[in-house]
Amino acid sequence: MTAIKHALQRDIFTPNDERLLSIVNVCKAGKKKKNCFLCATVTTERPVQVKVVKVKKSDKGDFYKRQMAWELRDLAEVDAKDASKENPEFDLHFEKVYRWVASSTAEKNSFISCIWKLNQRYLRKKVEFVNVSSQLLEELPKAEESVPSGESQSVAGGDEDALDDYQELNAREEQDIESMMEVCEYAISNAEAFAEKLSRELQVLDGANIQSIMASEKQVNILMQLLDEALAEVDTIEGKLSSYEEMLQSVKEQMDQISQSNRLIQISNTNNGKLLDEIQFLVNYMDLSKGHIRALQDGDLSSPKGIEACINASEALLQCMNVALRPGHDKLMAVKQQQHLFSELRDTFARRLTNHLNNVFVHQGHDQSSTLSQHTAELTLPKHSPLHRDLLRYAKLMEWLKNTHREKYEGLSRTYVDYMTRLYEREIKDFFEVAKIKMAGTTKEAKGKFGLHGSSGKLTGSTSSLNKLTVQGSNSRRSQSSSLLDMGNMSASDLDVADRTKFDKIFEQVLSELEPLCLAEQDFISKFFKLQQHPTITPPLPEMEDSDGGVPSRMPPQAEHRHSMSSEKDMVRLMMNKIFQSIETELNSLIALGDKIDSFHSLYMLVKMSHHVWTAENVDPASYLSTTLGNVLVIVKRNFDKCISGQIKQMEEVKISKKSKVGILPFVTGFEEFAELAETIFRNAERRGDLDKAYVKLIRAVFMNVEKVANESQKTPRDVVMMENFHHIFSTLSRLKISCLEAERREAKHKYTDHLQSYVINSLGQPLEKLNHFFEGVEARVAQGVREEEVSYQLAFNKQELRKVIKEYPGKEVKKGLDNLYKKVDKHLCEEESLLQVVWHSMQDEFIRQYKHFEGLIGRCYPGSGITMEFTIQDMLEYFSSIAQSH
Template identity: 90%
Template sequence: MTAIKHALQRDIFTPNDERLLSIVNVCKAGKKKKNCFLCATVTTERPVQVRVVKVKKSDKGDFYKRQMAWELRDLAEVDAKDASKENPEFDLHFEKVYRWVASSTAEKNSFISCIWKLNQRYLRKKVEFVNVSSQLLEELPKAEESVPSGESQSVAGGDEDALDDYQELNAREEQDIEGMMEVCEYAISNAEAFAEKLSRELQVLDGANIQSIMASEKQVNILMQLLDEALSEEMLQSVKEQMDQISQSNRLIQISNTNNGKLLDEIQFLVNYMDLSKGHIRALQDGDLSSPKGIEACINASEALLQCMNVALRPGHEKLMAVKQQQHLFTELRDTFARRLTNHLNNVFVHQCCTHFLLQYLNVSYLWQGHDQSSTLSQHTAELTLPKHSPLHRDLLRYAKLMEWLKNTQREKYDGLSRTYVDYMTRLYEREIKDFFEVAKIKMAGTTKEGKGNKFATLPRKESALKQETESLHGSSGKLTGSTSSLNKLTVQGSSSRRSQSSSLLDMGNMSASDLDVADRTKFDKIFEQVLSELEPLCLAEQDFISKFFKLQQHPTLAQVNSILVTLRKDMVRLMMNKIFQSIETELNSLIALGDKIDSFHSLYMLVKMSHHVWTAQNVDPASYLSTTLGNVLVTVKRNFDKCISGQIRQMEEVKISKKSKVGILPFVTGFEEFAELAETIFRNAERRGDLDKAYVKLIRAVFMNVEKVANESQKTPRDVVMMENFHHIFSTQSRLKISCLETERREAKHKYTDHLQSYVINSLGQPLEKLNHFFEGVEARVAQGVREEEVSYQLAFNKQELRKVIKEYPGKEVKKGLDNLYKKVDKHLCEEESLLQVVWHSMQDEFIRQYKHFEGLIGRCYPGSGITMEFTIGDMLEYFSSIAQSH
């Protein structure tokens, strides 16, 4: 190590004006062993800079190089890992932590000791040494082997220690040393003798010092004896006793004052927190619970009582008789007031509900006797409105704080009041909701007739009569439903009577067209919306009242404090609402069933309206009773909607065609058009648009499939005509309505219409010029078989004479006659409502001209120079087609 230190000083640090004080051989902890040296150095120039330098051998291993250096002032911590055991690992905390493993524990300790010494001497900010033994820090680092002579004399391992021990002599010390050396002439020549003499003199001085110390001890003992004698004298003893008495008296006075202060604090605490005023006691015992002032006084008194009962007593207070008496008084007041409050609120519930029932009975009687009473249950239901209970809620909310007090002090009485309220309100709401829905059903069925001169003709006379009337409506299939079996036997009617059919896919539900129209559906939509609009505020108002009155509302910070408590409160509100409004879901489902029975297309209106109200309720409170109930009913409505679509598809599949009349536009094709028009009106900006799009796809695919089915089964009307007309109608409908989800089907309908139009035109044009067509088909066949076009005329069956013979059979007059017959035949095939006759006729004209030109081309190529031409020209053909169209 000495040789390495010598080499490092010479090659690295001396050129940089630095002195190497300590060195340690290390490698990085946890990595592949690559040794290097950590060196502690100081600069030779002032101000002195202290560094830790990392030195390693070059890759070739022939010299050392300086790799990295850190200023000692940047060192924050030295961690030796273990102060009690030998451990070569240590950490240096600069801007990051460097973990090292020394080659030996002795080298590590020597290096750390040197760092500690440099830190103590040169730095103001002290480095923290962790897991380093205090003994190691107190000792100076041992001097390592010195650098051999001939090099810098300041490189020796003990230089730093020597610098620490050296102190400069002052003038007085220099003179004394010079005097001693002058007395001893041999001081310079014989240093050993001089040193021995100095040692003997030092021993003499040490002996003198010891004798002086011993003499001083005797004097101290004498002084202590004198003091003891003085204390034993009577005067000093009297003063001591008086001072002790004064001190004891002062201590007792201080203790007494402290105790009196503490006692006063205890008394003041009990008076402040356990004293209830006489006014509060009177309010709790006899306060008026029916007047606003009395209620306010009772609220203040109950809160004061609760504070007194909940005060946190200090240790020992519960043993005081006065405290026990006060607690007994508070308990009696609590029980007395709780009984008074419970009885009073029970009476309020009974009084309010009985009064409401009585008003219902009296108002109905007055109305039937001709008296005009507003805001009555019967008139509300006649107008399809539900009575508002805001007055009842307003009266009861005055007791909300008292209910909270009762909830915190007498939970069983609070629960009893909750059950009482729910029982009474369940009976009240059940009566109101039942009457409300009975009138809604009558209005929905359209059987409520307004009597002439009697403005109360729509009022229900009795609940039983209303029930019987509604049940008779439900059972009257002649009024509410058409003949379902007729749907299975539906036949395709003539075009003249088809427009008078129902506006559903087949018959717009289960009713005939004479019973249903747009006004009827609009009326149903308004009734259903009115029902939902009345139920929504009713439920929300009652839920809000229950939450406030029974103190079940959610506080802003409650969800963060105790989520379980929030859930319990919500469950309590939901249970109370389910009990009070237990009839709503049943009545809604009954109303929906009636609407669906009247007209299955009512499910479209109900799906849109119900979805909107569910969405609104969920935005207000997703966990509310209203949101949950409407969501359950929405499932039923969606099921009815799906059943409606499936029913329409099933009716398409069961359709039968007439063998005696032409088909024309099929009823379910026009029905889809009217269904789409109605649905687009109903579902405009609706939340459930996706359900309609899915239904569209199912219906249109069923329409496509059944159009082809009818076309294949048709005997009187050609298949191409059935396909052409119906797919043209479908394409026109989709182009007009612009239903984005049916864009693919719209293009498919156009393609089918175009293909079957072309097919019908080609097949029809083959009949007027049948022989001519057959002749040229034979010519084309010979050419296809390999006969050259100019050699076709040498074929016996297709020579020039045969061609002239065929052409002579079709002079202009015969061609016009054939076209006229063709026009009449096409007119018989096509229906009037689609108006495709002129389109087809124009297509036939174009096709005829195309065939004419094709025949002329064959004549020119296969019979060159023959001079053979058709008996009529293209101009003649245009005149034929135009005159025929105008004549019809």
């Protein structure tokens, strides 16, 4: 073990300026035995550091290496496991517990004893030793032996050998010994002679030392005398220092007292500063000036200066009442008194303000009522801007009342609504009476028309004569009441464009007067009562119900967004509904009157109402005006759809005369007039889609009923009825260029062309009837499989029969037949459409085509026969031209 100790000291600890004091061979408890060494070391430099170092042999086994080190001051406990029995196990409690098993109990005890001595000597914090024998725990000697120069002190002076069996020579000692041994060459070969020489030299040196000491006795005496004097001076200085210390002690006590007093003064100043801050806080935030108190108690609420003073005072009072008191302030008597004063001032001013505003409402109401007579004869609504301007001066006071006295604020709101409801009801009623009078007209003729018709568009007299329309001759066609212009069962001569323009202007004037009135009142309510009126979500334009009477695809805006609106928005809406509760009723009544006078008015109303709804939505989607007009727009759209449905029903009920030709059907010309007027009304309109849907329904009904009348016609051929009416429809659609009816325009052209061709072919078969029948038989034989050159051998179609048929139609006879055909066509066709020349020219082309076809058949079926027609193509052209010119 000693050799290992020396090796560790030399290889590991000496390079680190450390001394190895104790060593123990250990292994970890409960694991495979991997031996290592625990070493107790101290540093050679001050301050002394004591460590426990774990040293382990390298894997190759040729040298030792330092693995881990702990400071002794970090050691909390040493547990020897058993104090009475020998036990090699022990624990060291650093930041964690390390369990060790020593190679022998003696090594363990020696190591623990060294740790105990190092702990007693160098550490203030004593380590706790558990299960350690008292014999091992010995006190260190009080006397400490100094260690050689350059080395640290030993653990215990008297026990140096116990802690360190070997002391290494320092560099100087090694040098002296080497120089001495060099002088004596036989020092190594003859140690005894070398020792004797050293002994003799030592004796010589001792004698020299004694002689030197005896020679310096006088200097020693002088030195001792100086030491005695120095000791006397030291005593004197110590006495003075003691007196100074006593004086300083008294000064220290006085300074302590002064420091204590200063600390108390500082605490007092701090408390006084905090108290001053609290007082300033209460004074600054809970003190109301006398001027504000006078304004709240006796301020003039009728003058602008008085109102401004009351506004400032009310705001100052509200700030004082809403100040955030700190904990404990509410228990102060002064604070309670101020709060009581503020409550009294608040209640007093709230009563004064409420009474004054009630009087203002009544006073302004009387002044406004006096001006109603000025507007009774005009189609205008009184302006309330002066009333609003006067009341808006109190807007901030209303906001104060809303925040302080909610009940009085709501009471004023109800009072204002009740007063304004009565005022607006009178104004709106008178306004709509004037509108109805102007709409009905002042002439007796207009009044007569107003009294004749109901809202359903039926005459109070004989309705059957108009519901069951009859088709008369072409000369009296324009006098019939069967066109679409008769939207309300009134004749076209009764209601002209000027009447409808007048109605359009009146209806536009009504809407133009209502719009600024409602918007101004809603804006005033939101500002005066401090209510939010603009919603966060913009509702879309309300969808109207389809023309087939289905339910609307979207609810009105006020129902769709009711859950998303705040209570203040609801309050604005409720106030506006209450104030203007008569507007929707009066508008519906006016619309019913317009529809009663003329169902065509629904077109004007749909366009105007849609435009105003769109405008109101852009200004404020949540306004009462946009909501109300949206509801009324639904009614207008229903009237429009009912008007279209009524016209379709009249088409279906139309009857034709059996004694006269049909010509252009009344509902065809009526659709033309309807489309012309609708295109004028709906130019650049927002709801063009509604008109397009109506166009499609009407044109399909027109198509269907034209075919129905054509099938039922007895006097006029079906092809003529179809040709003339579809030509008229095609011309109308081509002229108006209605984009949504482009497919119907092409269909009308197709039907017109087909029926023109059919009529021409059928009509041409009559002048050359036998010739047509003969060649039809020839074509039939060829179709049955007979070769064309063999047709002449058929008995009924031989050359003799062909010559006989051709002789029956000489040029004179053909011209006579064509003249009769022209007269017949002229009887079939009507004058309005002017299709006679078109039909005659088509017949000419068809006749020429047939002539060429007949000649071709003759050439193919009767080759070399020399048979030709009695007339030529040039003869036919002269016939057609002369007949057309003669008529």
